[in-house]
Amino acid sequence: MEREVMEFDVIVVGAGPSGLSTACKLKQLANEKGQELNVCVLEKGSEVGAHILSGAVFETRALDELFPNWAELGAPLTTKVTEDHIYLLNSKTGSTKLPNFMAPKTMHNTGNYIASMANMCRWLAEQAEQLGVEVFPGFTAANVHYNEDGSVGGVITGDMGVSEAGEQKDSFMPGMLLTAKYTVFAEGCHGHLGKQLLQQFDLNKDVSPQHYALGFKEIWDVPAEQHQEGLVVHTAGWPLTDTTGGSxxxxxxxxxxxxxxxxxxxxxxxxxxxxxxxxxxxxxxxMADTLKGGKRVTYGARAIAKGGFHSLPKMTFPGGLIVGCDAGTLNFAKIKGNHTAMKSGLIAAETLFELLSVESVKVKDPIEYTDAFKQSWLYDELYRSRNFGAAIHKFGNYVGGAYNTLDQNFFGGKLPFTISDSKADHACLKLAADMPKIDYPKPDGILSFDKLSSVFLSNTNHEEDQPCHLVLKDPSIPIKINLPKYDEPAQRYCPAGVYEIIESATGDKQLQINAQNCIHCKTCDIKDPNQNINWIVPEGTGGPNYPNM
Incomplete structure (x- = not known):
């Protein structure tokens, strides 16, 4: 079909920390040199920040480089960390507080800020627009556009007004073709286009598979007497007796x-x-001593790329780069990925600006990024934390935690060992018949809640009459394979009640997909044991609308 075409020097896909940092830095460099540089940022959320979810304790190292005067500019960073508490939860009521010297120093947060990254991204978008970046919220990058020589030449935005049956409605508008000399993919963890590019250009050859976690977040208003502004609490152990993680x-x-x-x-x-x-x-x-008497304000969940150094792909290809959590730059030893994502974007901007300043003939693979990345503090930080996640996976929270404390506190992350985890997360499930069932208590509506009331608080909305964005590669697998072997785990690993096994009057079972509930966490695309679910972008603006996550 004929599409409207818009041309740019650089397209950035995703208005998260890495994408907005890339765009801001590009325009800063161009403005300093008096050069014209057309940069646009595409964001699939209804507004910048609508799909951003992060803890978050924020380290300002990359922000200090991008906007040294960020405080004067009004960055929404006002709550400094005042205390760190780390607990091992021994049971549903028991706990042991760790002295700071027994915790990896990467977990210490002095000088950091408790922040809403959704609001940080809104602020970054304002800075970007003031610098001359064009920011387009509500536009999905649905497909990669390839040039005739196979290089990436931009993206195609999603069509609007297509019915569930695939027919054009009266409101139909074809997506636009956005072309660029270089395209930066900054979609966040397990990006829809990023995963395609990894395969297209074999970018994750000879690296460990990426590993993931599912991160939940709720915001609560609590009584003043139970609140201590600036306090940071982390825990490990209970209730995760069948896996690792922490709260x-x-x-x-x-x-x-x-x-x-x-x-x-x-x-x-x-x-x-x-x-x-x-x-x-x-x-x-x-948790309860702080939350009791409080009110839950909002809820969300998002997958986290936590493979770290061992899982980093080649981040460049002809015509573009992958940055931030799309590439897996999160430092799980710190439980932080925002400053690392931003730094990867800054390096990308500096690399592309140099190429665009001298390039006169043909766009190429910006491999200069790789050397710049290796010479940066980001590479050093990820290298020093390279064994953190794998040690926890292989040895558990206690032994793995002890190793990490020794490695980080006494050897600066330079113990001469490599601990890797070569088994993909989706391949770890065992047969349901061989594993104990878990009896979860019913939610009390005070501290614990059900999925549907939680999704309601995420302000999730999708146009109902549109093609399902959760595509089964083989529709028979859920009932023929996943149900008898694994009791169809999609019913449980999805944090939004998207997947249900329903039974007809004749006793036939089928998988029902409630795509309207989807909060875009990507867990189904990651954890399905047969890799049968392909998450693609829905119609623009669809998904959660987080106010200040």
Missing amino acids: YLYHAENNQVFVGLIVDLNYSNPHLSPFDEFQRLKHHPI
Whole structure:
């Protein structure tokens, strides 16, 4: 079909920390040199920040480089960390507080800020627009556009007004073709186009498979007497007896706390429900003593790329780069990925600006990025933390945690060992018949809740009459294979009630996909044991609308 064409020097896909940092830095460099550089940022959310979810304790190192005067510019960073508490939860009521010297120093947060990354991205978008970047929220990058020579030449935005049956409605508008000399993919963890590019250009050859966790977050208003602004609490242990991970409780401003659980997706028991693990976590006294008498304000969940150094792909290809969590730059030893994502974007901007300044003939693979990345503090930080996640996976929270404390606190992350985890998360599930069922308590509506009431708080909305964006490669697999072997784990690993097994009057079972509930966490695309679910972008603006996550 004929599409409207818009041309740019650089297209950035995704208005998260890495994408917006890339765009801001590009325009800063161009403005300093007096050069014209057309940069646009595409964001699939209804507004910048609508799909951003992060803990978050924020380290300002990359922001200091991008906007040294960020405080004067009004960056929404006002709550400094005042105390760090780390607990091992021994049971549903027991806990042991670790002295700081027994925790990896990467977990210490002095000088960092408790922040809403959704609001940080809104602020970054404002800075980008002031610098001359064109920011387009509500536009999905649905497909990669390739040039005749096979290089990436831009993206095609999603069509609007297509019915569930695939027919054009009266409101139909074809997507636009956006072309660029270079395209930067900054979609966040397990990006829809990023995963295609990894395959297209074989970018993850000879690296460990990426590993993931599912991160939950709720914001609560709590009584003033239970609030201590600036307090950061992390835990490990209960309720995650069948997998690894940990929880957090961050005391933000205005008597609000951010509470969440991170569940590693390499778990083996198909009966495990990450959502229900999070709900029962909140009944532990460490959490309940802060939350009781409070009110839950919002809810969300998002997959986290936590493979780290060993899972980093080649980040460049002819015509573009992959940056941030799309490439897996999160430092799980710090439980932080925002400053690392931003730094990867800054390096990308500096690399592309140099190429665009001298290039006169043909766009190429910007391999200069690789050398710049290796010479940066980002590479050094990820290298020093290279064994952190794998040690936890292989040895558990206690032994793995002890190794990491030794490695980080006494050897600066330079112990001469390489611990890798070569088994993909989706391949870790064992047969349902061989694993114990888990009896989760019913939610009490005070501290714990059901999925549907939680999704309601995420403000999730999709146009109902549109093609399903959760595509089964083989529609027979859920009932023929996943149900008898794994009791169809999609019913439990999805944190939004998207997947249900329903039974007809004749007793036939089928998988029902409630795509309207989808909060874009990507867990189904990651954890399905047969890799049968392909998450693609829905119609523009669809998904959650997080206010300040």
